[in-house]
Amino acid sequence: MSNTREQILQTTCGLMEKQGYHGTGLNEIVKESGAPKGSLYHYFPEGKEQITSEAVLQSGKLTATRIQNGLSENSNAAKAIHDFVLNIAHHVEASEFAAGSPLTSVAMETATKSERINAACREAYSLLETAFKEKLLECGFTKTKAEELGTFITAAVEGGIILSRTYHSGDPLRMVAKHLKVLLSQ
Amino acid sequence: MSNTREQILQTTCGLMEKQGYHGTGLNEIVKESGAPKGSLYHYFPEGKEQITSEAVLQSGKLTATRIQNGLSENSNAAKAIHDFVLNIAHHVEASEFAAGSPLTSVAMETATKSERINAACREAYSLLETAFKEKLLECGFTKTKAEELGTFITAAVEGGIILSRTYHSGDPLRMVAKHLKVLLSQ
DNA sequence: CATTATGTAGACCAGTCGTTATAATAACAT
DNA sequence: ATGTTATTATAACGACTGGTCTACATAATG
Numbered sequence: 001m002s003n004t005r006e007q008i009l010q011t012t013c014g015l016m017e018k019q020g021y022h023g024t025g026l027n028e029i030v031k032e033s034g035a036p037k038g039s040l041y042h043y044f045p046e047g048k049e050q051i052t053s054e055a056v057l058q059s060g061k062l063t064a065t066r067i068q069n070g071l072s073e074n075s076n077a078a079k080a081i082h083d084f085v086l087n088i089a090h091h092v093e094a095s096e097f098a099a100g101s102p103l104t105s106v107a108m109e110t111a112t113k114s115e116r117i118n119a120a121c122r123e124a125y126s127l128l129e130t131a132f133k134e135k136l137l138e139c140g141f142t143k144t145k146a147e148e149l150g151t152f153i154t155a156a157v158e159g160g161i162i163l164s165r166t167y168h169s170g171d172p173l174r175m176v177a178k179h180l181k182v183l184l185s186q
Numbered sequence: 187m188s189n190t191r192e193q194i195l196q197t198t199c200g201l202m203e204k205q206g207y208h209g210t211g212l213n214e215i216v217k218e219s220g221a222p223k224g225s226l227y228h229y230f231p232e233g234k235e236q237i238t239s240e241a242v243l244q245s246g247k248l249t250a251t252r253i254q255n256g257l258s259e260n261s262n263a264a265k266a267i268h269d270f271v272l273n274i275a276h277h278v279e280a281s282e283f284a285a286g287s288p289l290t291s292v293a294m295e296t297a298t299k300s301e302r303i304n305a306a307c308r309e310a311y312s313l314l315e316t317a318f319k320e321k322l323l324e325c326g327f328t329k330t331k332a333e334e335l336g337t338f339i340t341a342a343v344e345g346g347i348i349l350s351r352t353y354h355s356g357d358p359l360r361m362v363a364k365h366l367k368v369l370l371s372q
Numbered sequence: 373c374a375t376t377a378t379g380t381a382g383a384c385c386a387g388t389c390g391t392t393a394t395a396a397t398a399a400c401a402t
Numbered sequence: 403a404t405g406t407t408a409t410t411a412t413a414a415c416g417a418c419t420g421g422t423c424t425a426c427a428t429a430a431t432g
Contacts, residue, residue, distance in 0.1 A: 004379080020295045022208035026420060036380050041421075043379090048420065098298045104348055108291045109206045111351040112284045121352050151358050152365045155345030156338070162290060163341055165297040166307050172337050179338045183369045190409085212390060224410040227391075234390065 005043040007033045012055040018098045020105030021052060053120040059102040060124025067131035077139035078184035085157055085177035089170035092161060097168050101161040129154045156180060191229040193219045198241040204284045206291030207238060239306040245288040246310025253317035263325035264370035271343055271363035275356035283354050287347040315340045342366055
């Protein structure tokens, strides 16, 4: 695997997480990644759509494994998810509210504009939902409940990140952690 | 109140809801609003930041009153919020997944980029949270619980809209409706 | 050594961005 | 009718956009 190509993708993930699809220019990616511009269209001949699609998918995979690893630290589902969301709150704060939710902006901007990027976003989100769902399955939830709650947890966390980044405070995410725990404990 | 000015603001609300801050150009606003081009900097001498801030706030106020009206149709909080979220699902579907969550994209894109727009987003979001909170207060929740749940509901609905727009399906929002009801009923 | 991919380097394109300056026009009070 | 202000029109600005192109270096293989 080419190192330059990987570098371009990672830089794209970071920039789009911070400022979305339209807010991120190819020149910016080139500059920040240190990659030569000639390489950009060498590795991604289909342009920005291709780079974005691959970056979105990469973000999804990375986030999904982070969820898996985070949740594996605790055998109780409610407690595991509670602590995991607290960790996100900390991460968002540590980034000065520029990180968290790497998919949101891109997903919203391209939902009805680019078939290709939208497909990547769907796949990425379903990876996240599945990661939560499987933890719930392990902990004895029925298949239906695990699926439904996987979606619900993803939505609540997603929304919590948005509020936390907007308010420049981890508190909304901490509220989400607390009440998800209530919901999962009953 | 100038009609042209109001038209520009409303058009900006709609376009930014669909495609975010960076995805919406001033020329596009001028064209779609039908407003004369020279009027833009006449009514908004501080440019795009000013237009966006005012549009965000207007979206927040409008959404907050929609929440109030929607929730007033049912005296039971859990049922009121459940039905209201189902209505959002329907609205998102009817828009072909281009509408819903008028603040999300702008809030994320500008959280660390524009002090002014960020302030408008905070104010707008707190209007939404308050709308939920007051319904809960009316229904007998304690002040603390109402506040916490107001934030949680806002986050969950916000996340549900993102998923629904991404998946091109109202189902995620319907999941959110269902499990919010569970949480609020216990 | 010659040949062929593969990757690097960046000038360059047409078009758009937000913004500004200037001027014409409309509305209105005096 | 005159002076004043509010509104609209036009064109241009410099910077940047995503994308293309050619020239060149390097490496691998024959």
